[in-house]
Amino acid sequence: MADDRLSNQVRRLRFENGEMTQQQLADRAGVTRQTIIAIEAGKYAPSLPLAFRIAHAFGVSIDDVFRYEDTDLKPGR
Amino acid sequence: MNRTQKSAWSNLAVAALYIPVIVWALVRLFVLKSIPEGLERFWPVPVFIIFAVTSIVLMRRKQSPVEVESDERDRLIKYRAVVACFVSVWILLAAATLIPSIVVGVKGSIPIWLLTFINVGVLLITLLVYSVAVLVQYGWGAKDGR
Numbered sequence: 001m002a003d004d005r006l007s008n009q010v011r012r013l014r015f016e017n018g019e020m021t022q023q024q025l026a027d028r029a030g031v032t033r034q035t036i037i038a039i040e041a042g043k044y045a046p047s048l049p050l051a052f053r054i055a056h057a058f059g060v061s062i063d064d065v066f067r068y069e070d071t072d073l074k075p076g077r
Numbered sequence: 078m079n080r081t082q083k084s085a086w087s088n089l090a091v092a093a094l095y096i097p098v099i100v101w102a103l104v105r106l107f108v109l110k111s112i113p114e115g116l117e118r119f120w121p122v123p124v125f126i127i128f129a130v131t132s133i134v135l136m137r138r139k140q141s142p143v144e145v146e147s148d149e150r151d152r153l154i155k156y157r158a159v160v161a162c163f164v165s166v167w168i169l170l171a172a173a174t175l176i177p178s179i180v181v182g183v184k185g186s187i188p189i190w191l192l193t194f195i196n197v198g199v200l201l202i203t204l205l206v207y208s209v210a211v212l213v214q215y216g217w218g219a220k221d222g223r
Contacts (some may be wrong), residue, residue, distance in 0.1 A: 023144075031148035032079055034215070044150055044214075 003045040007067045011041045013058045028057035080136055081151050085211040087132040092205040094128075095121060099198040106191060107180055118190055121197075158210035165206040170198045 005050040014020040018037070022040070026033045030053060038044035046054065046066075078086075098121050105111055173195050177187055 026145065030145055032145050032151065034079060035148050035150045038150060047149055050149060 002044075003064055005069050006045050007042070007069065008039060009065055009067075010036070010054065013060065013065060025054070025057055029053040079151065081155060081211055082215055084132070084136050085208040085215075087136065088204040088208040091125070091128055091132070091211070092201045092208070095125065095197070095201050096205070099194050099201070100192075102194050108186075112188065121203045125197075135200055153215045154211060157214060161210040162203050162207045166199065166203055169202055173199055 010025070014022070014025060018061065022033050022036045026036045029036070035044065035046075035050075039046055051062055051066055055065045055073060058065065102113070118216065177191075177195075178185070181187060
């Protein structure tokens with residue numbers, strides 16, 4: 001469920017968005033608060049639709065919330 | 078704690094209560110060589126039904142009318158727990174088939190009521206596996222909820 005290569009800025013974005021609570025973010029993204037806690041802690045890698053919903057909840061792009069760092073991954077042209 | 082976790086704890090409690098009963102019944106039959114008589118044979122069944130119905134009623138109560146009850150992570154956790162259950166069912170069925178034939182011999186016989194105990198035992202151990210798999214994935218409810 002967790003992916004060490006995936007990092008996120010959910011906690012920082014919550015505080016930058018008027019100290020949004022985990023419950024408020026969960027309600028906006030349509031998930032449980034436990035899932036937000038697990039994502040923040042890096043214990044759960046969300047699906048692509050959920051990652052988009054979280055990004056939309058903050059009004060930012062998905063890249064601003066989640067970052068995937070894979071040294072083996074070669075950039076496309 | 079969400080509904081899945083509550084349900085897992087409830088299953089764990091049922092299994093913890095009934096597995097000793099089944100183990101005792103097997104010890105009594107095979108070690109002490111005595112067969113329970115009358116109501117002693119059947120009391121676990123109504124108690125189990127009462128416990129199960131109570132649990133289902135309690136589990137159906139929503140924590141909050143607006144809060145999401147389950148999401149993709151819950152579904153993934155349940156799916157993995159079901160896979161663990163499925164594997165355990167096969168192992169238990171193999172054990173339930175082999176152990177009686179080893180204990181009483183290939184041409185031996187066992188009372189019909191013992192089959193009920195074996196079936197309920199398989200069910201309870203499966204429930205136990207499911208519950209533990211769910212709770213382990215949630216971090217036993219505490220760590221994940223902080």
